[in-house]
Amino acid sequence: MDQPSAEDDQRGLPTGYQQRPHRMNSRFKATLVLRGLVVLFVGLAAAFLLNLWGRPAPLHPIPLVDPAFLDTATVRRSYADLVRAKEDLSDFDCYACHEKNKPPVLRYDEHQNLLIPREHSDIVMGHGQHGRNNNCFNCHNETNLELLQTRDGRQVKFADSSQLCGSCHGPTYEDWEVGAHGRISGYWNRSRGPIKRQDCVNCHNPHAPPFPSRPPAPGPHLLHELAEAPVPAATAH
Amino acid sequence: MDRRSFLRTSAVLASGLAALAASLSPLRKLDDYVSLERFVQKYYKELTPEEMKQVLKRIENEVERQYGIRPHVRDLKPMDGVEYVYALNLTRCIGCRKCVHACVQENNLSRTPEIQYIRVLKMPHGSLDVEKGEHNYAPESVPEKGFFYMPVQCQQCKNPPCVKVCPVHATWQETDGITVVDYDWCIGCRYCEAACPYWARRFNFTQPSIPKERINPDMAYLGNRPRRQGVMEKCHFCIQRTRVGRYPACLEVCPAGARKFGNILDPNSEVSYILRTKRVFIQLKEELGTSPRFFYYFDT
Structure with a gap:
């Protein structure tokens, strides 16, 4: 070695x-x-x-929907609703201005359109097409303004106005009685609880009955647009 | 081995083990994804009442931990002699989408990303072809002239294709006609989503997010209890409401009274009356033979 x-x-x-x-x-x-x-x-x-990877890109939160769109209230409030809520009923206090036993005089223009007095300027007459239903006393009682009357002379209280509607709109009234027309809430199973049926005037303005249009709630948002930009409250097309 | 190489080797080993441990660290939160109780939970139809009580308690605890609100979770069974039917009046619907959002609120649907059970289609007059439907409409006000609106949601078919394709029987039809999903049994394969001709099923691609103040604490096992990532969900006719006799949320919020719901086996119910007397345009895509319990109709 x-x-x-x-x-x-x-x-x-x-x-x-x-x-x-x-x-x-x-x-x-x-x-x-x-x-x-x-x-x-x-x-x-x-x-x-x-956790630098494996975490999905953060999503821009979609704005929560306005609680107004979750509200189950009706479009209008009926006389009965106002009484129940103990609210201002001065609109129904006819004899604060009118004189008793003195039927108001209706005035028309040359085309037989009803001239609405200044005191009632909030009323838009639009019941029936072509201004046909142009006589206040088709529905209101001439001699007692705090009552309504059907065309066959039955007197109806404001709180029971649906009966008046039914005196002309028979088939619709029949549907309403069954629950097929109009809004219902509460219990479909009547043995479990009560239902609440709305009156005609909860949705229809008696002087201009077509159902009013309203702004729609926000539409659907796409998932892939979330990662790119904040979403506006109302969807774009 | 000398001192230096020992130190070197142990440094490598230590850092390597640390990295391994760190990579496994998400397992610490495993309980968020699947608790042991849920993992060993039995199939819904096999649960005894005692076991069901335990399950409901577990769900209440989980929801409380996640959202900070103690919910009331029930397991509601179908009533005898009841078969639910929905009737929707296309003459009345104004397309305001309030039903969509009332449903989201009632059923604890995810807000981001957005999951909605109801889709409202804007359709031109003179056609019932859903291909012509447009769902992103955003005008100043509805309804628009020349269009009608058709809300589409789960049709609760008598012959549901979604139930047939489920490989694990996580979805089935109950005796009152509601097709339900057991969110604890679903494996997230999405076959049912593909099978549904009405696009009624929704998949949770991410963990759903619901603000605490918008949680609806009145929950049902097969209904609106919060879902988790990776499961299907769908409209269940508001089981938590309808099985205690109440109307569904979409019906109660509809300002136009276009939505009607009830028991078709009761001849005095609204839906029986409607199917007897109205012009019912039978069912959506009836040629498929799914036989929906959701009827669209017109009246004057």
């Missing part, structure tokens, strides 16, 4: 380094790789803990 080389090994690194430079080079490489691995692992650990 070669004595000096054995000595070299025993003395350790420096000699070997001088003799075989590639060996130190590989050790140096190993150190680098291991250090690199440590950095990589620490980085990975931090990334995992912070």
Whole structure:
């Protein structure tokens, strides 16, 4: 055996380094790789803990719908509703202005259109097409303004106005009685609880009955538009 | 091994293990995704009343933990002699979409991303072809001249294609005609969504989000209890309301009275009267043979 080389090994690194430079080079490489691995692992650990990926892009919250659209109230309020809520009934207090036993005089223009007096300017006459239903006393009682009357002369209270409507709109009234026309709320199973049936005037203005138009609630939002831009309150087309 | 290489190796090992542990750290929140009780829970139809009580309690706890509100969760069974039918009056509907949002509120539907059971189609007069329907309308006011509006939701078919395709029986038809989903049994394969010809089923692609103040605490197991990511849901005729005798939320909010609901087996109910006397345009896509319990009709 070669004595000096054995000595070299025993003395350790420096000699070997001088003799075989590639060996130190590989050790140096190993150190680098291991250090690199440590950095990589620490980085990975931090990334995992912070959950840098695997988390979906945050969605822009869609604005909550206006609670007005969740309201189950009717379009209008009937006389009975106002009485129940103990609200201002001055609109129904005819004799605050009119004189008793003195029927008001109706005035018409040359086309037989009813001229609405200034005191009642809030009334829009639109009951029946082509202005046919142009006589207040088709429905109101001439001699007692605080009552209504059917065309066959039956007197009806404001609170029972639906009966008056039914005296002309028979089939619709029949549907309404069954619950097929108009709004119902409460219990479909009548043995479990009561129902609330709305009066005609809860939805129809007796002087202009067509159901009023209204703004629609916001439409559906697309999922993919969320990640891009904040969504406006009302959807675009 | 000398000291230096020992230190080097242990540094690598330690950081590697740390990284491994960190990558598994989401498992700490595993309870948010599946609790052990839910994981071992039995199929809905096999639960005894005692087990059901436990399940309802678990759901109440989960909802309370997630939303901070203690709900009242019930398991409501169908009533005898009742088969629900919905009738919608296309002459009356004005397309205001209030039903859509009342449903979202009642049934604890996700607000972001948005899940809605009802889709209102704006259709030109003279056609019942849903292909001509437009659902993104946003005019100043409705109804618009020349159009009618057709809300579409689950038709609660007598012959439901969605039930046939479910590989795990997580959805089925109850005796009162409501097709329900057991959200704890659903595996999220979405076959039912593909099978439904009415686009009535909705999938939770993400965890649904509902603001605390908009939670409806009156819940039912097969109804409006909050869903989780990865399950299907659909209209269930407001089971939590209808099975205690009340009208569904979409009906009560409709300002035009276009929506009618009731028991078709009761000859005195509104829906019986309507199907007897009105011009019922039978059912949507009746040629498919699904036989919906949802009827559209016109009147004068």
